[in-house]
Amino acid sequence: MGLIEKLLSGFQYLLPHHLLSRLVYAFMRIRLAPVKNTQIALIGSMVGVEWAEAKIQNISEFENFNAFFTRELANGMRPIDPDPLSFISPSDGRISECGRITNDRILQAKGHHYSIRSLLANDPLSAEFINGFFHTIYLAPRDYHRVHMPIAGKLQRMIHVPGRLFSVAPYTVRQVPDLFARNERVVSLFETTHGPMAVVLVGAMLVSSMETVWSGVVTPPRGRKIVHGDWSRRDINLKKGEEMGRFNMGSTVIVLLPPGAVSSIEPYESSDVMVMGQKLGRLR
Amino acid sequence: MTELNSKNSNFRLIILAMFVGIISAVAGISLWKVMQGPPQPSDAALMVLPEPRVIADFALVDDEGAPFSLDNLRGRWSLMFFGYTHCPDVCPSTLYDLKLIQEKFDQLNGDAASSLQVLFVSVDPERDSPEQLKQYVSYFHPGFTGVTGPQEQLAPLTMQLGIAYRIDEHEAGSPQYNVDHSVSILLMDPQGSLHGVFPAPHDADKMAGELAAAIN
Numbered sequence: 001m002g003l004i005e006k007l008l009s010g011f012q013y014l015l016p017h018h019l020l021s022r023l024v025y026a027f028m029r030i031r032l033a034p035v036k037n038t039q040i041a042l043i044g045s046m047v048g049v050e051w052a053e054a055k056i057q058n059i060s061e062f063e064n065f066n067a068f069f070t071r072e073l074a075n076g077m078r079p080i081d082p083d084p085l086s087f088i089s090p091s092d093g094r095i096s097e098c099g100r101i102t103n104d105r106i107l108q109a110k111g112h113h114y115s116i117r118s119l120l121a122n123d124p125l126s127a128e129f130i131n132g133f134f135h136t137i138y139l140a141p142r143d144y145h146r147v148h149m150p151i152a153g154k155l156q157r158m159i160h161v162p163g164r165l166f167s168v169a170p171y172t173v174r175q176v177p178d179l180f181a182r183n184e185r186v187v188s189l190f191e192t193t194h195g196p197m198a199v200v201l202v203g204a205m206l207v208s209s210m211e212t213v214w215s216g217v218v219t220p221p222r223g224r225k226i227v228h229g230d231w232s233r234r235d236i237n238l239k240k241g242e243e244m245g246r247f248n249m250g251s252t253v254i255v256l257l258p259p260g261a262v263s264s265i266e267p268y269e270s271s272d273v274m275v276m277g278q279k280l281g282r283l284r
Numbered sequence: 285m286t287e288l289n290s291k292n293s294n295f296r297l298i299i300l301a302m303f304v305g306i307i308s309a310v311a312g313i314s315l316w317k318v319m320q321g322p323p324q325p326s327d328a329a330l331m332v333l334p335e336p337r338v339i340a341d342f343a344l345v346d347d348e349g350a351p352f353s354l355d356n357l358r359g360r361w362s363l364m365f366f367g368y369t370h371c372p373d374v375c376p377s378t379l380y381d382l383k384l385i386q387e388k389f390d391q392l393n394g395d396a397a398s399s400l401q402v403l404f405v406s407v408d409p410e411r412d413s414p415e416q417l418k419q420y421v422s423y424f425h426p427g428f429t430g431v432t433g434p435q436e437q438l439a440p441l442t443m444q445l446g447i448a449y450r451i452d453e454h455e456a457g458s459p460q461y462n463v464d465h466s467v468s469i470l471l472m473d474p475q476g477s478l479h480g481v482f483p484a485p486h487d488a489d490k491m492a493g494e495l496a497a498a499i500n
Contacts, residue, residue, distance in 0.1 A: 007311055014310070100448060103468055103483035104331065117326050127331035130481045131446045131466045259446035284443075 009166070009175035017165035017205065022220065025209055028066040028248070039065040047142040053077045070145045070246045078144070080241035081279040087150040087262075088241065089135070089274040090199060091253050092143035096136040096173060098268055098280070101256070106134050109174045118181035119254065120198060121161045121226050125189055128196045131259045135280050136180070138168055138252050146246045148276050150255050151283065153190030153197055155236040160218050160227045161185050167205035168252045170271075180254060186210045186218045188244065191232075194261035194283050200254040201245060209248035213238075217248075241277060260284070329482055330494045336477035342441045344405070344433030347418035352431050357476035361499050362401045364470040366447045368408035368463045369420045378467060379404060379424040381486045386425055388492030399499065406432040407442065407449045408463050445470055445478055471498065 030036050040059050044051070051057070055072045062068040081088050097107045104126070105113035116126045139145065163184040166172050173179055184203040189196060201210045203219065211217040214236045215229070238244055265281030268274075339354065346352040363382060367375035382402050389400055404421050406412035409432045412420075417430025432438075442449060447466045454461035469486060473479040480498065482491055 011310065103466070105483075117331070122326040124332065124334040127333045127481055130331060130468055130483055131448050259448060260443050 005171045005175050009172045012166050012172065012176075012205065015205075018220075020205070021165055021203075021209075025220065025248070028069065029064045031064050033060065036062070036064045040068045043141075044068065047140070049142050053144070066248050070248060072146070073144055078275060078277045080277040083279065083282070085263075085283045086279045087255075087257065087281055087283060088148075089137060089276055089278045089280050090150050090244070090255060091137055091139055091145075091147045091274070091276050093137040093139040093253070093274055095268045095270055095272045095274060096138045096168075096170075096252065097270060098135040098265065099133070101129060101132045101134050101259075104130050106136075106180075106254075106256075108136075108177075108179060109170075112174070112177055112179075114178040114181045116256070118178060119185075119200060120187055120189075120256075121159050121228075123157070123159060123187070123189065123228075125157075125196050125198070128258045129198065129256045133257045133259070133262045133265060133281065135255045135265075136252060137254075137274055138170070138173075139247065144276060145248070146243050146276075147199070147201060147253055149190075149238045149240050149242050149244050150199070150280065151192050151194070151197065152240045153192040153238060155188060155214060155231045155234070155238070156191050156196075157187075157189045158212065158215065158218070158229045158231055159187040159189075160223065160229075161187065162219075162223045162226065163203075165203050165205050168202065180252065184219060186212065186245070188212065190238075192261075195258045197261075198254075198256040199244065200256070201247065202252040202254065204251040210245060210251075211248065212245035213243055255280070328494060329487060329490045330471065330480045330498060331483060332480035332498070333478060336473055336475065336479050337444070338475075338477050339444050340440065342433070342437050344431050344437055344441075345414055347414045347421065347430035349414045352433070354476045357472050358474060360399045360401055360474055361479075361495075362403055362472040363495075364403045364405060364445070364472055365467075366405045366407055366442060366449065366465055367467075368406050368465070369412050369416060370408065371463070371465075374465075374467050375404075376424075378469070378484075378486065379421070379428070381488045381491075382428070382469070383425045384488035385492045385495065386427065388488060389495055392492060392496045393500075400495075402428045404428060404430050405438075406430065407438050407465060408451065409433060409435065409438070411459065446481070471495070 037059050040062060053073050055074045104116045106116060108114055116129050120126045164182050166176050166179055166183055180202050186201045188199045203210060210219055261283055263282050263284045266279060341354040344352040365378055386402055406417055412432050417432060421428040421430040449463055449465035451463050452461040467484045469482040470478060471480045
């Protein structure tokens with residue numbers, strides 16, 4: 001098992017990640033009705049989409065497969081936890097890992113940690129999250145793919161960190177060191193009533209398209225340099241539970257909160273199922 | 285006929301060998317890649333906060349039994365470390381690192397050495413009296429100061445500083461219990477605000493250099 005996992009994840013180092021991702025990107029945007037309708041029906045059933053939750057019920061109304069993939073849900077499908085002091089799951093998916101950050105080390109999987117600074121591309125706010133709290137949530141292809149605010153916040157910065165696109169399937173997460181700090185990602189830093197908050201959207205194999213509500217599609221293009229965007233003067237205030245971005249295919253969201261912000265977190269474990277709006281913990 | 289057969293099987297053998305070769309090469313490179321280290325983040329030992337974090341006043345006692353509050357942080361830079369004297373490993377080794385840092389810092393700074401104070405804050409006041417703290421910290425360096433106080437004072441202070449600790453449940457008066465605690469070393473500025481954090485592991489040489497640079 002261990003060797004197979006190592007071989008499979010090792011093999012991923014050799015693949016042309018971004019080329020594959022761009023092919024899938026194009027494939028997901030075919031508009032030709034018979035093609036995209038078949039894609040939606042076939043792939044949707046294969047991965048086990050909950051059809052009844054979607055706002056648009058008629059497949060032919062989706063512009064392309066991607067529109068289906070990032071579909072809106074019908075009203076009331078994802079109630080936001082009513083406790084005013086709770087912080088909530090930003091997306092559907094499963095807990096990859098969660099808990100306390102030890103020093104500046106975030107747990108990736110048993111035996112693997114990565115540093116706050118590598119995840120946040122050395123942003124000065126990194127120091128604020130030392131000994132803080134993290135939640136890593138892994139989205140599956142069937143899941144609802146929009147990402148929402150864990151608590152209300154005002155956008156300060158957005159950092160696009162180009163990187164590789166390893167799969168974020170559990171076996172790769174176990175095998176590739178610093179996976180979330182190697183993959184391409186979009187870091188959003190907010191100011192909240194409880195201090196700073198980081199929400200990181202991590203790209204993955206075949207999944208390099210992420211967008212945010214304030215800037216539209218961030219990637220692709222892939223770029224080669226880290227891009228730091230200052231948004232603090234743009235007055236982008238988002239409420240708890242409001243949409244902040246979306247994956248144009250599945251991947252991973254990481255939420256960081258500083259140590260002084262949180263009084264307790266729910267005792268979730270790896271692979272527990274999350275739905276957007278569900279309580280992750282309580283603020284002070 | 286026989287010659288042709290043997291040629292044929294030789295050919296097959298070569299193909300097979302090439303095939304095995306390619307497979308092992310791919311597998312080898314894959315394994316090598318997965319074991320390779322990741323790209324490096326900033327390797328600065330000190331993580332400076334974007335804005336110094338202002339801390340509310342507190343009422344603790346030092347190892348002479350005298351009151352110790354925010355005022356005692358003012359006027360000079362301080363390194364703060366939280367732990368307890370019964371700590372089996374992390375605290376002694378960190379205090380030893382702090383001793384090395386203090387010595388290196390003194391070397392680098394000469395007369396300015398007195399501008400730095402090193403504080404060991406015990407989060408285990410049940411067992412750590414001021415006298416005991418005094419004895420413990422002086423063992424590492426005569427200039428170090430031990431500080432402690434009631435839990436009602438320690439809890440809000442550590443919360444603001446991002447220090448976590450948890451005292452194992454035990455019967456009142458029982459001397460046998462452990463305390464889990466954060467091992468980061470904090471750098472407080474002369475206004476008494478949190479300037480930055482040295483997360484573990486602690487490299488004394490590097491820390492002393494960065495400390496001198498931050499202070500000067």
